[in-house]
Amino acid sequence: MKKYIVKNVFALLLIAFYSLSVQAKDVIKILTIGNSFSEDAVENYLYELAKAAGDSLVIGNVYIGGCSLETHSKNAGSDAAAYSYRKIVGGKKIVSPNRTLASCIKDEPWDYISFQQASPNSGIYATYFPYLTSLMKYVKSNATNHRVKFMLHRTWAYAKTSSHTGFANYHNNQEEMYRAIVDATRKVVKQVKGIKILIPSGTAIQNARTSAIGDNLCRDGYHLELTYGRYTAACTWFEAITKKSVLGNSYIPETIDSAKAKIAQNAAHYAIRKPDEVTSMASFSL
Numbered sequence: 001m002k003k004y005i006v007k008n009v010f011a012l013l014l015i016a017f018y019s020l021s022v023q024a025k026d027v028i029k030i031l032t033i034g035n036s037f038s039e040d041a042v043e044n045y046l047y048e049l050a051k052a053a054g055d056s057l058v059i060g061n062v063y064i065g066g067c068s069l070e071t072h073s074k075n076a077g078s079d080a081a082a083y084s085y086r087k088i089v090g091g092k093k094i095v096s097p098n099r100t101l102a103s104c105i106k107d108e109p110w111d112y113i114s115f116q117q118a119s120p121n122s123g124i125y126a127t128y129f130p131y132l133t134s135l136m137k138y139v140k141s142n143a144t145n146h147r148v149k150f151m152l153h154r155t156w157a158y159a160k161t162s163s164h165t166g167f168a169n170y171h172n173n174q175e176e177m178y179r180a181i182v183d184a185t186r187k188v189v190k191q192v193k194g195i196k197i198l199i200p201s202g203t204a205i206q207n208a209r210t211s212a213i214g215d216n217l218c219r220d221g222y223h224l225e226l227t228y229g230r231y232t233a234a235c236t237w238f239e240a241i242t243k244k245s246v247l248g249n250s251y252i253p254e255t256i257d258s259a260k261a262k263i264a265q266n267a268a269h270y271a272i273r274k275p276d277e278v279t280s281m282a283s284f285s286l
Contacts (some may be wrong), residue, residue, distance in 0.1 A: 025228035031110040031141070033058040033101070035067040037119055037155045039086070040224040041201055045234035045253060047091050052251035053244050059088040062104045069131035076101050076138040102142050109145035112241060116153035116198065119222060120166025122202075123157075123180025128188050128276060136194055151197040151240075154185045154203035154275070156233075162221030174215070178206050182276050197240060200275035204236040205229070208267035211281035213260065227253060230258040235268035243268060259286045 027148065028050070032038040038061050050057045055151050062083045064071065075082050085099040087107070105113070105125035121127035136150060157276045158167050170177035181202050189195050205224070224230045231253065235246045249270050252261040261283045268280035 012083055012150055014151055019185050025146060025281050027056045027058060028112070029058040029060075029108050029110045029145075030112045030114070030241060031062065031108070032074055032114045032116070032153065033062045033105065033135070034114070034116045034153065035118060036039075036065050036116070036223060037065065037262045038116060038153065041153065041199075041233040041237055042090065043086055043093065044226075045251070046237050047088050047183045047235055048253075049238040049246065049249055050242060051091070052249050053238070053242060055242055055244075057088070058108060058240075060104060060108065061086040061111070062099070062101060066118055068121060069115065069128060070117075071251040072101070072115075073131040073135045076135060101138075105139055105142040107137040110143065110148050111145065112149050112151055112197070113139055113143070115195075118183075119155055119158070120164070120169055122155050123177055123184050125172060125184040125187050128184070132188065133192060137191070140194075145173045149196045150194050151199055152185055152189055152195050153199045154202045155183060156202040156217070156224070157181060158222045159218040161216050162218070166223075166224045178202060178278075186276060199237055200271040200277060201233045201236045203275050203278065204268045204271035206230050206278045207270050207281055208232050208263055211263045211267070211284040212276065212286045213263055216243060227255040228264050231256055231261065233266050235282050239268055239272045257286075259284075 020202065026138060029190055032042055036284055043061055043203050047057050047059060063086055064085065079102060081098045081100050083099045083101060085096040085104045087094050117128060118156060157174045158164055160174045185198065189198050208217055209215050217225055219225045224233060239246050246265045249265060266284065267281060
């Protein structure tokens, strides 16, 4: 009887250990080193999209509004406690102020870490260097997961009516800004061998603009509209990270109607398939 109990306890322990191992393996950990554009893209809806598809995410956003790669690089060098660290676990967000970049990197064994340029300079190739490469070196030296994959977030062009001063870099022309962002980020990924994934949020937003939604994806001319705008970016991140199609994903926020959700999901899906060109969605109505 005693041997039977011991064997059963041992078996239960093995099952528990296996379950915990599988659970830990299935959690995908993503850190963004960004600004308000990364806030728009990953802090809303991404966790829920993944959960609906059977995945569990831990999401971290190392945030300073409007922060450029140059500023991130300088903060890394000085170990500045300048960041708001937004972390989403189990769908709940905790915000920690006055954090250093190193402390956020070391907080988890991140599977993916992304970088992005500040929006006014996102289409200007020269502004990425030497800051991106020095920042990547710093992040790699502090990462606890030596298999971490680096990503570049391709952000979106401003609305045609945007009053953002940085729009002047592109002659206040949305199409020019979009093309410049595509060209710059494509060159960066080709130049910097350590970047393994490009997340084409900017192409997804541009795709959606060709639909019946029109040029209404931004709430203030440059930040994304809070519901279907942010949902479009989150759908793009979901496909890029999980490699699963977002089409038909059951998670649709109550604030988004089915027609807009369909446009968002398709805009993201088309962007993953063709990241460097706009796919017309003129047939998608509201």
